[in-house]
Amino acid sequence: MQIGLFIPCYIDQLYPHVGIATVQILEKHGYQVDYPQAQTCCGQPMFNSGATKECKSVAEHFLKTFRDYETVVCPSGSCTSMVRNHYAHVVGGNNDYETLKNRIFELCEFLVDHAKVSQLDVSFPHRVVVHQSCHGLRELETGKPSELMIERESKLHSLLALVDGIELVHPKRLDECCGFGGTFSVLEEALSCAMGNDRIIDYEETGAEYITGADVSCLMHLGGLLSRQKKSIKTLHIAEILAGTVQ
Amino acid sequence: MTEAAIQSNHPQQAEAFLKDLKRARWHDQALWFMREKRDKGVLGLKEWEALREHASRIKMHTLSHLPKYLEQFESEASKRGIQVHWAKDGDEHNRIIHHILSQHNVKRVVKSKSMLTEECHLNDYLIEKGMEVVDTDLGERIVQLANEPPSHIVIPAIHKNRQEIGELFHQKLNTPKGETDPTRLTGAARMHLREKFVQADAGITGVNFAIASTGGFVVCTNEGNADLGTSLPPLHIAAMGLEKLVPTPEDLSVFLRLLARSATGQPVTSYSSHFLGPRPDTEMHVVIVDNGRTGHYAQAEFRRSLSCIRCGACLNTCPVYRRSGGYSYGYTIPGPIGTTLAPHRSLEKFHTLPFASSLCGSCSNVCPVKINLHEQILLWRQKLYNAGIVSPAKRLALGGMSKMFTFPGVYTLGGNVFRGVMSLIPGNVIAKITGAWGKQRDLPPIPKESFRQQYKKMKGHE
Ligand code: SF4
Numbered sequence: 291m292q293i294g295l296f297i298p299c300y301i302d303q304l305y306p307h308v309g310i311a312t313v314q315i316l317e318k319h320g321y322q323v324d325y326p327q328a329q330t331c332c333g334q335p336m337f338n339s340g341a342t343k344e345c346k347s348v349a350e351h352f353l354k355t356f357r358d359y360e361t362v363v364c365p366s367g368s369c370t371s372m373v374r375n376h377y378a379h380v381v382g383g384n385n386d387y388e389t390l391k392n393r394i395f396e397l398c399e400f401l402v403d404h405a406k407v408s409q410l411d412v413s414f415p416h417r418v419v420v421h422q423s424c425h426g427l428r429e430l431e432t433g434k435p436s437e438l439m440i441e442r443e444s445k446l447h448s449l450l451a452l453v454d455g456i457e458l459v460h461p462k463r464l465d466e467c468c469g470f471g472g473t474f475s476v477l478e479e480a481l482s483c484a485m486g487n488d489r490i491i492d493y494e495e496t497g498a499e500y501i502t503g504a505d506v507s508c509l510m511h512l513g514g515l516l517s518r519q520k521k522s523i524k525t526l527h528i529a530e531i532l533a534g535t536v537q
Numbered sequence: 538m539t540e541a542a543i544q545s546n547h548p549q550q551a552e553a554f555l556k557d558l559k560r561a562r563w564h565d566q567a568l569w570f571m572r573e574k575r576d577k578g579v580l581g582l583k584e585w586e587a588l589r590e591h592a593s594r595i596k597m598h599t600l601s602h603l604p605k606y607l608e609q610f611e612s613e614a615s616k617r618g619i620q621v622h623w624a625k626d627g628d629e630h631n632r633i634i635h636h637i638l639s640q641h642n643v644k645r646v647v648k649s650k651s652m653l654t655e656e657c658h659l660n661d662y663l664i665e666k667g668m669e670v671v672d673t674d675l676g677e678r679i680v681q682l683a684n685e686p687p688s689h690i691v692i693p694a695i696h697k698n699r700q701e702i703g704e705l706f707h708q709k710l711n712t713p714k715g716e717t718d719p720t721r722l723t724g725a726a727r728m729h730l731r732e733k734f735v736q737a738d739a740g741i742t743g744v745n746f747a748i749a750s751t752g753g754f755v756v757c758t759n760e761g762n763a764d765l766g767t768s769l770p771p772l773h774i775a776a777m778g779l780e781k782l783v784p785t786p787e788d789l790s791v792f793l794r795l796l797a798r799s800a801t802g803q804p805v806t807s808y809s810s811h812f813l814g815p816r817p818d819t820e821m822h823v824v825i826v827d828n829g830r831t832g833h834y835a836q837a838e839f840r841r842s843l844s845c846i847r848c849g850a851c852l853n854t855c856p857v858y859r860r861s862g863g864y865s866y867g868y869t870i871p872g873p874i875g876t877t878l879a880p881h882r883s884l885e886k887f888h889t890l891p892f893a894s895s896l897c898g899s900c901s902n903v904c905p906v907k908i909n910l911h912e913q914i915l916l917w918r919q920k921l922y923n924a925g926i927v928s929p930a931k932r933l934a935l936g937g938m939s940k941m942f943t944f945p946g947v948y949t950l951g952g953n954v955f956r957g958v959m960s961l962i963p964g965n966v967i968a969k970i971t972g973a974w975g976k977q978r979d980l981p982p983i984p985k986e987s988f989r990q991q992y993k994k995m996k997g998h999e
Pocket residue numbers: 799844845846847848849850851852874903904905906907908910
């Protein structure tokens with residue numbers, strides 16, 4: 291099966307290694323990956339600012355770029371949810387959208403639900419804590435949000451459990467928001483950083499060496515705070531661990 | 538509107554709140570503790586999600602037949618000897634209540650917690666007319682003594698620590714200086730309030746639920762003050778928003794199970810007082826208030842927020858509310874529900890609120906009546922943008938972004954996204970954005986090659 295790879299703009303520009311790890315893990319599991327060069331952004335920054343009209347042309351460009359793929363995979367929960375869920379308010383009724391919304395998957399979703407990965411052959415002998423990004427967790431339902439009284443497995447945890455030598459630890463507040471929130475991170479700078487710092491404290495208490503997650507944006511925010519404060523705990527995108535590109 | 542004006546209000550208030558980091562942490566922990574109590578309270582209730590769904594449907598049904606149920610309630614209540622009044626806004630609500638009170642020559646009123654009378658500023662109105670109004674819920678009494686509004690809809694004095702309450706009671710209730718023991722402070726408040734209950738000429742309460750089929754209504758408290766405040770005086774006035782209806786007592790039972798669990802984790806509030814009509818030789822009045830609710834009701838995409846049962850769970854779970862406090866919202870009702878309600882009053886005035894959210898969605902998940910809170914917050918952003926209440930600079934930036942992302946050439950030409958964005962956005966806006974990011978955060982090192990470039994090389998070598 292050929293997969294259309296959607297690499298969000300900030301991964302393209304700032305975290306190319308996350309994109310590379312995504313390609314590697316998909317290829318390792320037997321998929322052919324194609325990266326359409328015409329792709330740009332999903333339009334989330336505009337949509338979340340209320341600029342639905344401006345978002346529309348970006349969304350249409352996105353649909354045109356990806357409409358011929360049977361499956362689209364993206365290493366970001368937030369951007370995947372933008373396309374699958376929020377495009378309904380931007381380009382709802384558009385035929386390409388109605389088809390694509392059932393064909394676009396966040397990387398972990400794809401690996402668990404479609405690739406049915408049960409073996410990874412990679413090791414990461416470290417203590418790791420998972421940052422559950424809100425949009426992946428609550429909109430894509432990649433895990434059980436702590437508020438809901440339901441049963442649901444965490445896809446990130448299931449995948450990480452396949453990694454040799456890894457020690458998964460859990461924070462006291464299981465899924466508190468890190469405070470990134472797109473434009474929120476600059477419009478409400480003080481709050482955003484306070485939320486991030488509290489999250490870091492929660493993670494430090496677990497004794498973890500690494501914070502991992504499926505959204506680079508949250509990790510960029512947490513990583514930015516960690517780096518400024520010269521803290522030792524590090525951030526890693528989950529694709530890097532699953533692909534074995536980090537040791 | 539200038540960028541500075543856009544940035545005023547919530548962000549500023551939040552920053553001020555966070556200046557005292559120790560206090561902010563304590564506030565966060567105190568409210569998170571409430572969230573944990575809620576989790577424990579609902580854990581093991583297998584039917585929890587089904588109950589939420591059921592409650593949400595009852596509310597949606599009731600709202601879509603609201604005129605019918607309001608009429609039914611009025612006629613059933615009248616049969617029970619309850620006098621029903623209609624108020625189109627806060628002013629009329631205050632005038633009606635004052636009129637009833639003065640007819641009975643009332644000098645002293647005891648009130649038990651009602652967010653609606655807060656919304657209408659009833660206390661100020663009556664005090665100005667020479668009456669004594671005493672809030673009898675402990676938390677309400679604390680903020681009333683401090684001359685402050687509530688900062689939370691269920692725990693009104695949550696922003697005050699023990700030392701501050703001790704000092705306040707020392708000044709107002711003559712407790713010993715330095716007394717901070719909660720039991721002794723509560724004891725002192727109780728003595729003070731008993732006296733007020735005994736002296737009162739009238740009792741005013743809110744309404745948690747009004748039952749259309751019976752014409753009765755229910756007030757939920759943990760201190761029993763609604764009972765005390767209404768069983769001694771010969772006059773009881775209840776103020777209710779017109780959205781407080783449920784069709785039948787069976788429906789009520791669903792909400793009673795949800796309310797206390799969501800608020801404090803208790804299976805049920807300590808006192809659910811059912812009022813079914815006046816005792817002999819006394820009067821009971823219900824004032825049904827619109828105050829903007831029918832206008833809100835007319836906006837279908839926002840209608841669900843009228844289902845709110847004021848449990849406070851969305852405040853307790855909100856990472857923004859916990860770290861910015863109730864006053865940062867500048868509206869009677871703070872937190873996610875306040876953020877969705879306030880713009881109905883004035884989109885201009887509350888323009889920073891829809892952006893005071895990371896859209897994490899925890900509020901919508903915790904809400905016992907399944908209000909789509911974070912979606913409504915996002916919807917307000919669209920309304921703000923369409924109404925032009927976003928600064929021109931920001932508008933330009935967003936327009937530029939859309940151009941760049943629509944034409945891939947423009948996107949790749951810039952070399953990296955930041956350089957690309959910067960060429961399209963006025964310099965002062967860029968400085969603001971990068972400045973705000975960089976105040977406490979580093980940017981990751983900019984890699985030599987983008988993914989796009991690396992991918993090309995990788996595929997070229999194959
Ligand atoms: S919106 Fe929902 S969670 Fe918030 S106070 Fe109302 S009922 Fe409770």
